[in-house]
Amino acid sequence: xxxxxxxxxxxxxxxxxxxxxxxxxxxxxxxxxxxxxxxxxxxxxxxxxxxxxxxxxxxxxxxxxxxxxxxxxxxxxxxxxxxxxxxxxxxxxxxxxxxxxxxxxxxxxxxxxxxxxxxxxxxxxxxxxxxxxxxxxxxxxxxxxxxxxxxxxxxxxxxxxxxxxxxxxxxxxxxxxxxxxxxxxxxxxxxxxxxxxxxxxxxxxxxxxxxxxxxxxxxxxxxxxxxxxxxxxxxxxxxxxxxxxxxxxxxxxxxxxxxxxxxxxxxxxxxxxxxxxxxxxxxxxxxxxxxxxxxxxxxxxxxxxxxx
Numbered sequence: 148x149x150x151x152x153x154x155x156x157x158x159x160x161x162x163x164x165x166x167x168x169x170x171x172x173x174x175x176x177x178x179x180x181x182x183x184x185x186x187x188x189x190x191x192x193x194x195x196x197x198x199x200x201x202x203x204x205x206x207x208x209x210x211x212x213x214x215x216x217x218x219x220x221x222x223x224x225x226x227x228x229x230x231x232x233x234x235x236x237x238x239x240x241x242x243x244x245x246x247x248x249x250x251x252x253x254x255x256x257x258x259x260x261x262x263x264x265x266x267x268x269x270x271x272x273x274x275x276x277x278x279x280x281x282x283x284x285x286x287x288x289x290x291x292x293x294x295x296x297x298x299x300x301x302x303x304x305x306x307x308x309x310x311x312x313x314x315x316x317x318x319x320x321x322x323x324x325x326x327x328x329x330x331x332x333x334x335x336x337x338x339x340x341x342x343x344x345x346x347x348x349x350x351x352x353x354x355x356x357x358x359x360x361x362x363x364x365x366x367x368x369x370x371x372x373x374x375x376x377x378x379x380x381x382x383x384x385x386x387x388x389x390x391x392x393x394x395x396x397x398x399x400x401x402x403x404x405x406x407x408x409x410x411x412x413x414x415x416x417x418x419x420x421x422x423x424x425x426x427x428x429x430x431x432x433x434x435x436x437x438x439x440x441x442x443x444x445x446x447x448x449x450x451x452x453x454x455x
Contacts, residue, residue: 184245185243193214205218211259215432216246229257282327283325284328287329289303290336295308298434299364306333315448318445327345345413351455353415355409358424359421359424360426369397371421372418384450388418394446397423397433
């Protein structure tokens, strides 16, 4: 009997271990440390809202600001296109992203005062050249099944081409210019049809809006193109656009020639603008920012008005 008592504790431990092998051990998701804050809570404290999130970055916005927080190791935080430093530690718990609370004062110091939200203007294409005034055809590159380049932040070139083109058109219309858009929504337009639209209405100027991309993320800046055998009117428009865009803060890659189909097949003056590199992290953030788009649109519109 004493011998049985001596082995009983060991037998009980063995039975407990065997019993535990029949069921999976319960696990609890690790909780974020107290110095971390969820991006939803971060956005609320900054007067922003989470407008987009995926496995690579989180976007926080309001009517005046756009904050992009890259969540991969070594990622940075961009406020209105400006890099304010690295994100630091990031913890994922399910679909919730946690970041350091130290980001709160850093982001807040770079925010602009929110302005009232105003709806974006809608545009209606003109079927033919209106009587009187000068006519400019604005061509937002790509569209529909043709997305164009994919930016570092994951959005498509066709989206920013259209947004910028619409803003340029709105500014020109305010100055009494007859504006025709080759597309007003996410529609695919054949490449040959774009210059034909300008030719049918005998446009005074054709301006095609694009954004560039490169395998190297270091490439940056805008480039203005005209056809190799461009008229003096095309060259003048190109020089003016290149000069005015220099005032936006983007660097210039100059006025260049290329035999792009939309340039060589347009009868009248024609210019194509690559407004910046979507493959460059900083420019990708800037070019998607509404306020920066306004700056680009104002520069391009002013150049077009002077060219006319």
